[in-house]
Amino acid sequence: MKKIAVVGSLAFDYIFDFPQTFEENILPDKIKNLSVSFLAEKLCKNFGGVAGNITYNLSLLNCSSSIISCAGKADFSLYREHLKKMNVDISFVEEVENEFCANAFIVSDRNNCQISAFYPGALLRDNDLIKSLGEKMKMFDLIVVGPTVPEAMNSAVKLAKKYNIAYLYDPAQQIPSVSRDDLRYALDGAEIIIGNDYELSLINNKSGYSNNDLIAKSRILITTLGEKGSLVESDNDKHNIGVAEPLRLVDTTGAGDAYIAGFVAGYVKNLDVKSCAKIGATLSSFVIEEYGTQNHKISLSNFGNRYKTAFGEAWNFELFECK
Numbered sequence: 162m163k164k165i166a167v168v169g170s171l172a173f174d175y176i177f178d179f180p181q182t183f184e185e186n187i188l189p190d191k192i193k194n195l196s197v198s199f200l201a202e203k204l205c206k207n208f209g210g211v212a213g214n215i216t217y218n219l220s221l222l223n224c225s226s227s228i229i230s231c232a233g234k235a236d237f238s239l240y241r242e243h244l245k246k247m248n249v250d251i252s253f254v255e256e257v258e259n260e261f262c263a264n265a266f267i268v269s270d271r272n273n274c275q276i277s278a279f280y281p282g283a284l285l286r287d288n289d290l291i292k293s294l295g296e297k298m299k300m301f302d303l304i305v306v307g308p309t310v311p312e313a314m315n316s317a318v319k320l321a322k323k324y325n326i327a328y329l330y331d332p333a334q335q336i337p338s339v340s341r342d343d344l345r346y347a348l349d350g351a352e353i354i355i356g357n358d359y360e361l362s363l364i365n366n367k368s369g370y371s372n373n374d375l376i377a378k379s380r381i382l383i384t385t386l387g388e389k390g391s392l393v394e395s396d397n398d399k400h401n402i403g404v405a406e407p408l409r410l411v412d413t414t415g416a417g418d419a420y421i422a423g424f425v426a427g428y429v430k431n432l433d434v435k436s437c438a439k440i441g442a443t444l445s446s447f448v449i450e451e452y453g454t455q456n457h458k459i460s461l462s463n464f465g466n467r468y469k470t471a472f473g474e475a476w477n478f479e480l481f482e483c484k
Contacts, residue, residue, distance in 0.1 A: 163429040164300055165219065165226040167212045168291065168317040169307030170284055171240065171254070172263035174209030176414060176452060177201035179270045199268050199276075207453030208240055209265060211307035211333070214415050217455045218422030218444055220247040222464075222481050224429065227301070229253045229317070230309065231283040231290055233261035243455075255290045257283040273413050277334075287313035291320065303352070303429055304328040305421065308335040311343065318347045327352035330379075331421060336363045344368050348378055353428075355383040355421060381434060385420055387413075393438045402438040405446040405471035415454025419445040430480050440476075443468045 179199045186197055208217075216226045227250035232240065234256040244251050261282045268276045287309045298304070298320045306317045306328050314335065321328040330351040332339055339347075345368050348354060354375055356364060361384055365371060376382045376394050384392040390403040423441030432440075443464060447457040461478055468476040 162225065163302035165224065165303050165305065165425060165429060166229050166253070166298070166301040167215050167219075167226055167305045167307065168229045168287075168309060168313065169211030169215065169305070170263050170281075170309050171213050171228065171230045171232050171237075172210030172265050172279075172282075172284075173236070173240070174205075174207045174414070174454060175264065175266045176205045176207065176412065177266070177268045178203035178412075178452075179268050182270045182272050183274055183276065184272075199270075201268065203452070205452045208243055208455045209415070209453070210263060211309070211331075211418055213240070213244070214418035214454045215305060215307065215422045215425075216244070216249045217247055218419045218448075219426055220249055221457075221459050222423070222426045222440075222444070223461075224422075224426045224481075225250065227251075227253050229287075229291060229294070231255045231257050231286040233263075233283040234258050235261045237262055253290075253294070255283075255286065257286050260286075267414060269412065269414065275414070279334075281310060284309050284313075288316050291316045294320070296324070298326065299324045301326055303425065305331065305425060306347070307331045307418075307421075308333045311335055311339045314339065315343045315347065318343075322350060329353040329355060329421065329425065331355050332364070333360055333417075336360060336367060339367075341367055341369075345370070348375060351379040353381045353383065353424075354379045355385070355424075357385045357387070357417065383424070383438070385417055390442065391420070391438055393434050395434065398434070400435050400438065402435065402442055403471065405439075405443040405467050407446040407450045409450050411450055412452045413449050415448045416445040418454065419448045426481070432477065432480075436477070439468060439472050443471060443476075446471075 393400045420441035423444035424437045427437035427440045465476040
């Protein structure tokens, strides 16, 4: 069984549901003097962060994975027990004394637009943790490099390249904070580059690389397109993958992380990229049926049924059964 490491944030998410739209409440001509308050009708506190979300979703598909991240000892205990119950390996999580976990405050409006604030907390120690691992990283077959402090992301990429480990690169909300040189260094040689269409536009602008350049510099480029599905590109192929319809649309937060987990789950089992993308699309549909990023549950049978309904083909059930 291939070993997966996930570098990224561990955080508590505070998700506020704003029943109106930001557009209705922000005056463009007053943007320089912006002072607004959004009266939310619902608040949920949830386990979150990219590393937590991806490993949680991998566990739902019976794929083991390890988190490489720092957590605050002051408030990590509940999260620790949650991850243990999901059989996520936390032996590489460093608990920082006298510090809190990262905290994300997310306001979602009626159009599923979001405004967020993020306190990094213990994540500021991520770079020291990753650099200290050194040759221990050689035990992994694939490293998911997700958003955390930019220096830590760069260190993870350097170790992946040094030890010839395949890596998925997902800079996401850290694109503005990653230096141009570090961004180009990470893009060049990635196994998989992924982002939504807006994020990839930011990557194009900052790096100076077109999407064709990104395809040439990696094996696979994935553009997630929300309700329009995803586009998976490589040197020789281009695949438009549709969506799996959820039973209800509640909260889109974390859908991208679930897509990554589903894609990776298929990829480490050597499935073709179309199948991997369909697994990602199906898994992400379960996330948006619940508030929060780690409150959804699945069985392999209902997952398979949704996959078949969406894509008209059977899912490879046996590959994902517990051994």
